[in-house]
Amino acid sequence: IHLATENERSLSELSDQVGCFKETQTVEFIFLLSEKWHLDQSARYQAVELLERFMIKQVEQICQSSRENIKSHEQGQGSSWSSLKDQIYDTFLLRLVSCIQLASKLSLHYNIVNSDTALKFLQSLKYSYTKQELLESELAVLKSLHFQINVSTPLAYVELLLEVLGHNGCLLPAKPLHQMCMQLLDFSYLKRDTIYNTLLEIAIENSTPSKLQVTKFLTVKEDFMLLAVGIISTSVFILNPGHWQQVVEHLNCITGITSQSILEFSYAVLKHVLGSTTP
Secondary structure, eight states: HHHHHHHHHHHHTTOOOTTTOOOHHHHHHHHHHHHHTOOOOOHHHHHHHHHHHHHHHHHHHHHHHHHHHHHHHHOOHHHHHHHHHHHHHHHHHHHHHHHHHHHHHHTTTTTOOOHHHHHHHHTTTTTOOOOOHHHHHHHHHHHHTTTTTOOHHHHHHHHHHHHHHHHHOOOOOOHHHHHHHHHHHHHHHHHHHHHHHHHHHHHTTOOOOOHHHHTTTTHHHHHHHHHHHHHHHHHHHHOGGGHHHHHHHHHHHHHOOHHHHHHHHHHHHHHHHHOSSSS
């Protein structure tokens, strides 16, 4: 109930720019760096979500200051915006590393990425940041997000729903199911746009959605509960198709998400897992 309430609240407060900083290249970089630093899977998802929320806040703040600057000084928007874009680009990797550091500190395994480790990595890429700049970057992320960084990731939704399924007597081998869910959750983050584009085409029965339809679909793309039930459903279908219908019915009872919506999400994921139009 707590996660469902949190999910509904998040969906009601979505920014128009949500999803802009979850591009495959960025997500893959965070995943690989998290793996390099031996972080658990919850930290990698937390880092992606932190970076997304921070970058949206930063862009909104910069745009606001740019508008105020133009009004007060009557400067040309082109040159002003160009310098602001440079500011975002120049600090992006530093902010990304800071988000991974913060995510590591939220991890239950306490495998924290310290300043020395982060600096060594940045220096290997020819960046000459100091320890002080690294600490200031972490603080900038925290302040921008008003220190509200411990938010639930889709992994929390997946694992709690698996617990509920087990409690309700939906008995499936727990370890292989959990492992498959983790692999598919990674896949869904890396193939986010293609999966949700397929889902949108199914929903509107049209391969060329309008701008309004794409905008309205943002709440679907950011629905962690839908993502979690879709991941579990797809995992069960791959591992044990005979139990799939029963699991979908259980997920429908637990979350209120319709069986049709769960089926369509599973289809969209499987289509891109298999690289086929008819999984």
